[in-house]
Amino acid sequence: MDHVLPPKTQHELIERTRAIAGLTLAELARRQHLSVPSELSHAKGWTGQLIEQALGASAGSRAKPDFVELGIELKTIPLNAQGLPKETTYVCTVPLNEAATSWEDSWIRRKLNHVLWLPIEADPELPINQRRIGSAILTELSPEQDQQLKQDWQEHMELIATGRINEISAHHGTYLQIRPKAANHTALRDATDEDGQSIKTLPRGFYLRTKFTAAILNQYYAI
């Protein structure tokens, strides 16, 4: 892969997204000297990592935003044939063993407060190499969105704090859901049950429902 330096300013980052908008994944991959996988089932994170490299995101520095100096998180959004988000959007892992914190101080809110969304064509009929990169959207959470996520988050965290993590399913949460996030269903992490006993449970992640990300696209595009 080609190494690209981090953008120094928000303006520079936006310029870079404009420079790749409209390109196919094959075109961008060739610029980065990467090959395009024939299917994503064995390379699920490939598109996101291609975009990261092309824009100069700080490579894999965990517990930090993708663009550290700018405090901006990058999220690709796969679009179906109708131009709507095809999948939920993974945000971060769910803390199972940390001291209680407020929504305002939570890691997930810090991540979501400054996000660069990059829509990518992802109709299954369209071969990977022909899929095109869309126009980026840089957002902060609106007061309304902040309130929507806060309510879901508080309900989730209340269940976790009272040891009922295993009662949470993907059905919970209007905009923000919790689902397994693991290598497979045998992966286990420490948690606490209702009686305060240490138990093993599946690692979980926070995911944004498509209705939430669709609304963000709608703020900027007429659909």
Add this chain to the structure above:
Amino acid sequence: MDHVLPPKTQHELIERTRAIAGLTLAELARRQHLSVPSELSHAKGWTGQLIEQALGASAGSRAKPDFVELGIELKTIPLNAQGLPKETTYVCTVPLNEAATSWEDSWIRRKLNHVLWLPIEADPELPINQRRIGSAILTELSPEQDQQLKQDWQEHMELIATGRINEISAHHGTYLQIRPKAANHTALRDATDEDGQSIKTLPRGFYLRTKFTAAILNQYYAI
């Protein structure tokens, strides 16, 4: 390396140690199709891993004993020209962020309660490939040893529980000491200070002083 199946019984494990006693490291390495490093400064764990392979220790399954089915831990002991332990013996990492536990329930005690000690010649004048493997000793903690370690452990853990981890030096502990255990001094781990604030500190390990391991050798060999 050659794959060796785990020993099924304690007897089988002992037989295997007898089979390699007296061999040089070069001889054992050749059996395992491994090459001997010219010096250990860039391969510090090499001897231990050679022995693990030769005896059929379950490869690198963290949080489990070396011989899982037997509940036995393997420890090599480097001997100086006088036949005494040349170094302290690393046991396990020091938990900095866990709920308080008793010595009886501690991970370190479970590790030390059933150990197969394997002395290895380690006089610096003796080239690595010529160093010989000694006779193995299988021990359980005696009531006296258990008490000795318990007292040191309790003093250490009391300091950690009250947020004074940074006051602990290798001078503490009669038989069991705490020292840094990290890639280098820039590696940092979360801990809690006296005021309950989260701080960063060096990762630490528990080490047995040489006087402790020397006493174990003395139980079995006249020196």
Add this chain to the structure above:
DNA sequence: AGGGATCCATGATTGGATCCCA
């Protein structure tokens, strides 16, 4: 449809210990 399960790459951590200067 979408909830539960899974896949790859890579950085972080652990487990194996010994080094090395004051």
Add this chain to the structure above:
DNA sequence: TGGGATCCAATCATGGATCCCT
């Protein structure tokens, strides 16, 4: 001399997400 610092290999955990069956 031994306390503080360090080294390598391999596994684990996280961040990038999409798959796929009911």
